[in-house]
Amino acid sequence: MATDKTPRRISSAHLSPHFTEGIASLFRAMPKAELHVHLDGAVEVGTAADLLSTGTVAGEAAPGAGAVADLLSEAKAAGEAASDAETAAGVLSENIVLYEALRRRMVIGGVLSSQEELLSYYELPVALLQSEYALRRVTEEMILSKAADNVKYCEIRWAPGLHVRGGLSIEQVVKYVLSAGEDAARKTGMIVKFIVVGMRNESPETNIDMLRQAVAADANSALAAVDLAGDERENPDPMRQAAFFAEARRHGLYVTFHCGESLGGAGAHGGESLGGAGAHGGESLGGTGILRRAVDELRPDRVAHGAIAAQDEELCRMLAERGVQLDLCPTSNIQAGLYSEYKDFPLKILWDRGVPVSVSTDSPVISGKTLSEEYFELAASGQVTPYELWRINLNAIEHIFAPESIKQKLRDEFTAWAETAMPQT
Numbered sequence: 001m002a003t004d005k006t007p008r009r010i011s012s013a014h015l016s017p018h019f020t021e022g023i024a025s026l027f028r029a030m031p032k033a034e035l036h037v038h039l040d041g042a043v044e045v046g047t048a049a050d051l052l053s054t055g056t057v058a059g060e061a062a063p064g065a066g067a068v069a070d071l072l073s074e075a076k077a078a079g080e081a082a083s084d085a086e087t088a089a090g091v092l093s094e095n096i097v098l099y100e101a102l103r104r105r106m107v108i109g110g111v112l113s114s115q116e117e118l119l120s121y122y123e124l125p126v127a128l129l130q131s132e133y134a135l136r137r138v139t140e141e142m143i144l145s146k147a148a149d150n151v152k153y154c155e156i157r158w159a160p161g162l163h164v165r166g167g168l169s170i171e172q173v174v175k176y177v178l179s180a181g182e183d184a185a186r187k188t189g190m191i192v193k194f195i196v197v198g199m200r201n202e203s204p205e206t207n208i209d210m211l212r213q214a215v216a217a218d219a220n221s222a223l224a225a226v227d228l229a230g231d232e233r234e235n236p237d238p239m240r241q242a243a244f245f246a247e248a249r250r251h252g253l254y255v256t257f258h259c260g261e262s263l264g265g266a267g268a269h270g271g272e273s274l275g276g277a278g279a280h281g282g283e284s285l286g287g288t289g290i291l292r293r294a295v296d297e298l299r300p301d302r303v304a305h306g307a308i309a310a311q312d313e314e315l316c317r318m319l320a321e322r323g324v325q326l327d328l329c330p331t332s333n334i335q336a337g338l339y340s341e342y343k344d345f346p347l348k349i350l351w352d353r354g355v356p357v358s359v360s361t362d363s364p365v366i367s368g369k370t371l372s373e374e375y376f377e378l379a380a381s382g383q384v385t386p387y388e389l390w391r392i393n394l395n396a397i398e399h400i401f402a403p404e405s406i407k408q409k410l411r412d413e414f415t416a417w418a419e420t421a422m423p424q425t
């Protein structure tokens, strides 16, 4: 993958330091709900270095393991070249090289060419998350980090089926993540729910099997929903997983799915058509046909991404009338090459049409943004005001995968803060 080239950087507008600091601190202080964030996109670079150097990587033959071995030998060679690796200078140099090599593979530095390239950044984190220690540690660190950014309610999603390469069972993976999550939630006072992700490239039967094992391991009903994720080019249509979603409903879980992370239609990327006529009833991935039909027939509670709905007024009406929220991640979509700049991301268009929307990071480490920074970039682009972002944040509570008692607690907490701290414009 193109990890060595220098992609175009995404930068906020050149603003006065006074404005920048004021808005940034407002968003940091704002109590927030984050509804679309992946565990494997939240592995800190330092944690990855630690997991690598302490040998807690499992699954030698697994995808990603080759890259892990390459990294270790690259770092060792650099350390030895700098000095004798046994000396303090050699060890330090080795560590710095390892950290930098990991950062390049785990943190997107600019705009990529596709969703496929974006997904390549998950390979190393997934390869590292194959042990009880790694799963518990990363879950806890992610919640502590979110709490430090004043996220008061968070739904964390992950695909248990990706974490069994080192010999763990689905039930163990789910148990470790949920219990570490419950402990960290208690410590921080944050309310945390979990979403299990089925993979697009798996059969519905495999995803159903995963789900049944996950539910069996969920002793305290921390699992709130199912999601579907993965490469959209090969399997764009969520309808293929209708049986998986039906099984989720039988277990009383909410339903969401990823849609709209790959562009297809002519125009956006020099006319390449990823969805080609015939393969998917003539609908390209860049169009809204697949999303419209999936929303109509699968009746999801929310959709992960789906910003392309802004191209289709009829679909916007459907989403608004049915109260189907789009959990948007602007930085992630810009990095995947779907939009050029924050000002082009259609948040304001969707909000003005009455489509419920929320803003999330998708993957805070891979995207290199906290939720506060995500808000800041949108405000700095000039398309929405800080007050509109506050309203979007508050409205997202109505669509969280949690009971009314939790919604009311969050409404009370958020509005109490706003009465004293939020400019009402």
Ligand SMILES: [Zn+2]
Pocket: 036, 038, 229, 258, 304, 362
């Ligand atoms: Zn996502």
